[in-house]
Amino acid sequence: MTQPTACLLIIGNEVLSGRTQDANLKFLATRLGEIGIPLREVRVIPDVRETIIATVNEVRAKFTYVFTTGGIGPTHDDITAECIAAAFGVPWEPHPEAWARMAAHYARQDPPAEFNAARQRMATMPRGAALIDNPVSIAPGFIIGNVHVMAGVPRIMQAMFEGLAPSLKGGVPVKSRAVHAAGMLEGRIAEGLGAIQARYPAVDLGSYPYYRPQGNGVSLVAKGLDEAELERVIAEVTDLVAGLGYAPVAGEPG
C-alpha cells in the first residue's frame, strides 16, 4: 500500500517577517504522523495573491492532502479563501451554512454584535466547499478537493484539526523508537550508524545531537511502519553505542 502524503502551507507575512513564531508545524507534523499521513513538505508563503494561487495548485497536484493555516480572518490581509477559489477556478461566494452559523453567533452576543461586512467575508468561501467546524470562535474552515483550510491561531487550528481528523484516510501510522547516549559525539557513531541504515532501507534512522545544561549527547531515532523492525534496528544501535564505550539509554533524553 502506498502511504498518503501531506503538505502544509503556512500563509502569512507575520511568520516570514519573524514577528510570529509558528506553532502549527510541529503539532500537525506529529498528529499527521500518528494518523499515517506523513508530512512531506511545508511552505511558508506571504499574503500575496499570485503566490498563494500558484503554490496551492502546485502542491495539491503533488500530495494526497494539503493543509493550510492562516489568512481566513476578517481583515484585508486575510485572502486565503478567495485565492483558493481562484486556484480551483470556482466562484468565491457566501456559504449558506457558514453564513447562518455566524449570523446566529453574532446575534447571540450580549449586546448583539454586528455581522458586518468584514465578518461576512469569513462566511464567504469557494463554491462547493465543505465546512470544518470551529468550536472555539465559530468562523469555520473549509475543505475543497484535497485542500483543508484552517485558521492560523494555534488553539483554533488544533480544534479544527481534531474535528477533521476522523474523516482523514490515513495509512499505517509512523512509529518511532529511540536510544540516546550522553557524552557521545555524532562523528564517533556515524560510520556504524550508516552501516545499520544501509541494512534497513525501510527504516528512517536519524541522529540528533542535543545540547543541554545537564550535558551533551546524541539521540538516535528509528522511524518506520514495522515495529518489530524498529526494535531490531534500535537493538543494533544500542550495541553499537555500548561497543564505543558509551552507556545507551532507551528513549530520548527527558
Place this chain on the structure above:
Amino acid sequence: MTQPTACLLIIGNEVLSGRTQDANLKFLATRLGEIGIPLREVRVIPDVRETIIATVNEVRAKFTYVFTTGGIGPTHDDITAECIAAAFGVPWEPHPEAWARMAAHYARQDPPAEFNAARQRMATMPRGAALIDNPVSIAPGFIIGNVHVMAGVPRIMQAMFEGLAPSLKGGVPVKSRAVHAAGMLEGRIAEGLGAIQARYPAVDLGSYPYYRPQGNGVSLVAKGLDEAELERVIAEVTDLVAGLGYAPVAGEPG
C-alpha cells in the same frame, strides 16, 4: 531600488516528523529583515536527494539569496552538501581549508580525536565553495553561488549567520510600528483598517489577534521602508481604534 529577497530551506526529516521544533525560521526572518533582505518564502523539505536538488535549483533562480539549515553533519542522513554540488553540477570533493581546520581541531583534542571518514565528510564540499566560519564546533558551512549552507543546530547556525551578515548586500531595512488595543475584536476594525491599507499600498499593514491570560485584543502592525509613512499609518490606525471606543496603546503588548 529593488529590494533583494531571501528564501530559507529547512532541510531535515526531524522537522517534518514533528520531532524537532524549528527555531531557525524566526531568527533568520528577523535578522534578514533588519539587514534589508526580506524573507519571501520558506520550505521545509526531507533528507531526500532528488527533492533537495530540485528545490535548490528552483529557489536559487527565484530569490536573490538562498539560505539552508540542516544536513551538514557527519551522519548518513547529512546529504545537503553533496546534493548542492549536484544541483550546481560541480564535483563534491575535499575542501582544502575546511579539511585543514578540522584535522587541526581533532588533533588538538585531549586525547586527540580521530578525524575519521564521517568527520571528513563535513570537510567535503562542492568545488568552488567559500567557507562560512563555525566558531562553535569548527565544521564550516559554505557558500556557492547565491546559496548559503548553514548548520541546523540553532546556536551554530546563529554564529555562522552573524559571521556572514556583514558580507550580505542588503537593501533598505524593513521598519515596523505597532499599536494594540485590549478587548477589541478584529471584526470591529477590519473595514476601517482595509481603507487605511488601500491608501498606503507601500505599507504592509497587519492585524494580529492575541489571546493572553491577562486578556485578549488585537495588535496592528505596519511594516515598510519609509519610517515617516509608517508613523502616519499608525497615527490613522490609532485614531480608528479610539473612534471605535477602545484605548489604543503604542507598540505590541509586552
